[in-house]
Amino acid sequence: MPQVESFQTRFHRRWNHLNDPHVRALAWLLDAPDLLDPEAPQWRGRIASLANQTDHEVLDWLAALDRDPGELRDYLGIQPGGQEFTRLGRYAEKLMAFYFRHRGVLLAHGVQVRAAKNDTIGEFDFLLRHGDDLVHWEFATKFYLLESGTAGLEAEYFIGPNLADTLGAKMGKILDRQLMLSQHPAAQIHLPQSVASAQALLRGWLFYHEVGPDTARESGVSKEHCRGFWRALAELESVQAERYALLPRLSWLAPAKMAIAASLDRRALQHALSRHFAQDTMPVLVALLESHGDVALETDRGFIVPDDWRHRAGQRIIRA
Numbered sequence: 001m002p003q004v005e006s007f008q009t010r011f012h013r014r015w016n017h018l019n020d021p022h023v024r025a026l027a028w029l030l031d032a033p034d035l036l037d038p039e040a041p042q043w044r045g046r047i048a049s050l051a052n053q054t055d056h057e058v059l060d061w062l063a064a065l066d067r068d069p070g071e072l073r074d075y076l077g078i079q080p081g082g083q084e085f086t087r088l089g090r091y092a093e094k095l096m097a098f099y100f101r102h103r104g105v106l107l108a109h110g111v112q113v114r115a116a117k118n119d120t121i122g123e124f125d126f127l128l129r130h131g132d133d134l135v136h137w138e139f140a141t142k143f144y145l146l147e148s149g150t151a152g153l154e155a156e157y158f159i160g161p162n163l164a165d166t167l168g169a170k171m172g173k174i175l176d177r178q179l180m181l182s183q184h185p186a187a188q189i190h191l192p193q194s195v196a197s198a199q200a201l202l203r204g205w206l207f208y209h210e211v212g213p214d215t216a217r218e219s220g221v222s223k224e225h226c227r228g229f230w231r232a233l234a235e236l237e238s239v240q241a242e243r244y245a246l247l248p249r250l251s252w253l254a255p256a257k258m259a260i261a262a263s264l265d266r267r268a269l270q271h272a273l274s275r276h277f278a279q280d281t282m283p284v285l286v287a288l289l290e291s292h293g294d295v296a297l298e299t300d301r302g303f304i305v306p307d308d309w310r311h312r313a314g315q316r317i318i319r320a
Contacts, residue, residue, distance in 0.1 A: 007033070007226050008255040008298050016297070018062065020069040021251065022076060026095045027062055028203075028254035030054050033224035035142070035202040036171075040220035042155070043171070046179060048137055048199035061102065072098060088249050092141040092203065093125060105129045108190070115186045122181040124190065133196035138178045142170060142204040143252060143285075145230045145303060147313040155219045156317060158206060161283040161303050163316045167219070174200045205252075207303050229302035232309065233277055236270065239304070241288035243296050244269040246276075256287040256298040263289050263296045273304055281306050 011028065018024045030053045038047040065072055075098050076091070085091040093110070100106035111124040126137040144158035144167050156168035181187055182195040205226040231239055243263040245256055264272065269286070276284055283305040289296040 011255045012297050018066045020066050022072055023062055023066045023069055025253040026099060029092060029095055030099065032203055032226055034222040035204045035225050037220055037222045042220045044175065046175060046199050048201040085250060088252060089141055091250055092253065093139055096139060100126060100128060111190050113181060113184060113187045113190060121184055121186050122178060124181060134193050136182050136195045136198040138174050138200045140202050142202060145207045147310065147317060159313050159316060163313060228300060230305055231302060232305055232307045233273060234307050236304065242291055243289040245287045245289060246272055247285045247287050252285055258296050260291055260294050260296050277306055283309065
């Protein structure tokens with residue numbers, strides 16, 4: 001059976017000319033496959049898609065941004081030599097707002113709805129113009145690991161690396177609460193007209209202990225989603241590559257591209273992971289790299305988790 005081309009290979013082929021990390025992250029947000037299947041019945045027709053967003057105009061625009069990223073960095077509020085974002089979700093939202101503004105469809109972003117001064121009802125992630133219609137999009141960038149010790153492939157078995165939520169719980173909150181915000185009386189002062197539709201746009205990666213199964217039928221996940229692996233620290237020997245990198249949270253979006261000098265060899269990787277898990281239980285996202293001259297490109301990625309992570313994940317799912 002021929003080997004299926006990885007998403008990383010396709011991404012590098014199309015976007016390797018981009019060097020600015022924020023422009024590369026934006027290119028990933030626009031070009032990544034859907035995380036969820038818009039046709040899956042459990043999502044009730046409320047999944048948005050960004051299909052066909054990278055036309056020639058956008059390709060040229062991203063290339064120009066990469067040559068001179070000042071406008072994007074100003075919009076993000078990033079000072080030279082600094083990074084002001086502490087939350088990946090807010091960073092990704094801001095990148096998408098920059099794109100929607102460029103397209104001329106952004107009416108508002110991050111609009112908080114309050115019933116009283118200290119009573120926040122919710123927040124509109126994006127209010128967008130689609131022709132004459134006003135639409136509400138909720139946006140999330142998520143990373144979940146399939147807890148494969150369980151029997152099912154339903155969305156509830158995809159759990160966040162910090163065990164804080166599951167794909168099923170997140171989607172329940174989005175569908176049953178966040179997408180209903182425009183119906184609340186307190187939201188009406190923020191809306192110039194009735195919301196024609198409310199949908200959720202999700203970007204992210206899913207990670208599997210074994211080879212990723214076809215999850216679409218039971219979980220509602222898109223067949224073409226971005227995927228990686230996860231391994232316990234005791235299983236690190238099975239993770240083999242030419243070079244490695246520990247990815248900080250704000251670098252989780254696009255496949256990694258870095259100078260060879262900034263990457264790690266096997267020994268340095270083991271040392272870094274041992275030092276991390278000696279004082280922290282948060283899983284670490286590791287990029288597997290291949291050298292191309294003086295540049296290293298990501299070929300695969302996966303979470304390395306503490307050795308007791310699977311047990312704790314199973315308990316978290318049972319409690320949920």
